[in-house]
Amino acid sequence: MTPRRVPWMVVGLAVVVWVVMQFGWYADAVITDIPVYREAGEAMLDGRIPYRDFSLEYPPLAAALFALVALVPLPYAGVFSVVMLLCLIATALSALAIARELDLGAGRQLLAGVAVAVSPLLIGNLVESRFDLLLAALMGWMIWAMVAGRWQLAWTLFGLATLAKLIPLILAPVLVLFQRHREGLARALAGLVGGVGLAAAGVLPFLVASPGGTWDIARYHLERPLQVESIGSAYLILLDKLADIGLAVENSYGSQGLSGDGAAAIAAISSAVLVVLVAAVAITFALGLRRSRAPGDARLLVAAVAATLAAGLAAGKVLSPQFLLWLMPAAFLIAGRYGRAALGIALAAFLATGIYFPHRYWDLVAFDALPVVLLLIRDALLIALVAACWPRPHIGERGDAGPLGRASEAREGRAERAVAARYLTD
């Protein structure tokens, strides 16, 4: 297949996948957020202002999306589904574009694009009933803009992604470090200010209209309890299965969470771990950048972004199934020894999620054994994904431009033998 046809093939595959999802297993069970989106969209079309006239947990760009979909005089769910298909296509194309910038081989480019396109078959129909593919597309093209050196575009997309969901904020350290490596600290900080400023500008009108209502977006997420699918919850559920520690589920904040002092303590620990992990990824990334040149540094950036996002999922107190979509495309494009492992782990996590959600979700809330085991497997895979995506310095070293991982593998093998030899001669 010629390189020019690859994007078309990936687009076609995404469309076919979307059609397949309208039937059988995928259409059987639905737990959807569409009614919330439609209600918000219609309210905005009626002239009501979000955060002031009605509460909304999502930032302004998401609100704008809901309103735009409501403008189309067709069934809301159908239009929303088509928009998400377009976002999936955009994400898949961003994967191809990033892979090309990273000098990955043709096979690996194709693999990444195909993985994004078929991911809905693994994770299920939540892709068309949540708007997280919009975030995946924005972050995908943001990464591409970064590695391609299009800084203004990158920070603009960073600001827009932050306006869709707040999670891209945790990427700020690695993005700044990367631009500082290539362009210097001043430009990096200017870019950050621009990106954050764009996000702030998007929020400002609503903040003026209703300071309290807008602040509720942040408060909503800060006050949420430990969501039942988070790794902290999985840990407590495991302890409950083993030792009957006694857990209670509460329905609040649009999801199911664990209540009680234990859950609150685990939520606090999770948040602390998240901060430590994000800092550790940034430090490792900064150390790796010292001895890396293009395109190695870009590979390192992709790994750092993926590791940060995976850490955000692993240590977050809320882990809704659609959050896994944020891992695309970065986790599918890791270079180095563990690149393929990262891709495989990410896809396996998608699959494990798709098996229990939505078909067995309520069994999970009831702590039935099978969905609990699936959840534990999925969450263990996410922890493994953090390790597999970790921005090891070898990913970005010079001369690592051969077939993906080969050169670095050989060098690492030599390094390991050298260490062994040093022990022998001690």
Next chain:
Amino acid sequence: MTPIRSPRARALLAALAALVGALALLAGPAGAQDPPPGVPKPPKPTLTDTKAQAIADRDARIRDWIASKKITRTISELDASKDQWTAWYMSEDADGEEVVEAQAFIADDTGHVDEVRTGPQVAWSMARGYEGAFGRAYTRLAIWLPLCALFLVPLLWIRRLLSWRTLDLLVLLSFGVSLIWFNRGEIFTSTPLAYPPMVYLAARLTWVGLRKRPAPAPADPAAPPPAMPAVPAARRPAFIGWCPTWLLATFLGITLALRYGLNAFDANVIDVGYAGVIGAERILNGATPYGTFPSDCGSCDTYGPLNYIAYVPFTHFLGWSGSWDDLPAAHGAATMFDVLCVVGMLVLGWRLSGLRLGTALALGWAAFPFSGYALESNSNDALVSAMLVWGLVLAARPVGRGLFLGLAAAAKFTPILLLPLWLRHPFPRGGGGKRGPLWVLVGVAGSAVLTAWVLALDGTDGITAFYDRTIGYQIGRDSPFSIWGQHPALRPVQIALSVVVVLAALALVRWPRRLDLRSMAALSGALTIGIQLTLTHWFYLYIPWFLPFALLALLPEWPAPDEGETAEAPARAPASAAAPAVAT
């Protein structure tokens, strides 16, 4: 009240009662507990003392126990607050004093025998096999067996499955066999079963510590020079096994998450942990712990001063309600002791050989079910282990070695028997100097200064109380948790064995001639087990005391001694040779 004599009235009342009863049943179990007003309650008590005694006499466990005893008296008493009868079976000892041989607890309502206590179970609640009395859910098979697997499988050497290491690991786990019977309350089976693994480990560690390992053969001067320079043998111990380091670390993370999670959400605090909190509270109030304990933990002031000092920060910050409740301070302290052990094992292995051995040793501690048993019981035993582990970490530094040995002895006294051995420098190439033992003693004295001030809080009364409540109490202690306690006729053997252990401890000050870190760890472990073998009161919580020694001596592959190495070279070691990573 006038009795109802009319048969019709009685029948009407019975029908009414049946109707109300049926309604009550429909209303659910809560309604079934309390008959409504007007319905006659069964007269209380339902049973008589004779009936209760007869029910107890029919119980097979009671019959089995008293069959060989001369029962001189039986009594049945009703505890009205619990609606429960207690049937007592008494005999007389040689002095003519009454001894309770058995008790049966019978529900007055149903006549069901709720509980039977025989022999030592009467006086010792820990002998009754209450579920979860130690560590709550920790001893469930769903937790215990995976932990055994996490301990055994990663640490095996698959290519040498038939090896000492496999046997050593299995023997360490075999204490669990004894625990099965302990958990059933059958201590006359469980207690003897604890001795074979202890005897094996004592013998194995003695052999490891005393054997003369062959040095590499000297090169034959007549032989032609090799084409390539020979690769010298590894100079460090190494953990050899199938399990890659990242997987060892993963297993370590899993075991730590499991044990600390269970401790936070499920574990209980036994009297040993309670003792630490009470003692810490006493110290915080400026009083000595000794002789001032409340009645619900009257003998709990029997530990060394460090045991109470170590709980002070946790009691200060986490508080104590004044009763034996959840005791968060005890949870915090036990967790900290365990963390000190895990980190100590990690550092010990890391400094000896690198991250791999460190991770393996830390996993060996964390996954070993009996170290978790101590943690989930929130006892103070890991404090002793922690001090001994850090003594090993600082083994190359006499002051540090002595300080931590002294601290271990200041928690529970028995480690002091290791002093003659620990006076020696366990690095044959590193010397240690003639003043080494003196510096060890300085370290021990330092530990005494750091801890003994607690005794002086009440002046000389505190010192007197300290002796009475600790050494005095332990000397006169009786217990069914040893073969010596169960079979008093073996007391001469116990005394003889104690003498042998003390003499062996003293002999180690000069023998064996060559002492390296492995032999020091092995002999320390053997001595610790030797002490435990002689104890009148032994329990599974003591296993962690010798676990670090056993893991260090038995888990890694240790290099053969250097050619021409001398025993305790008198010269001061050069800086490089004194580096603690050099183990031989």
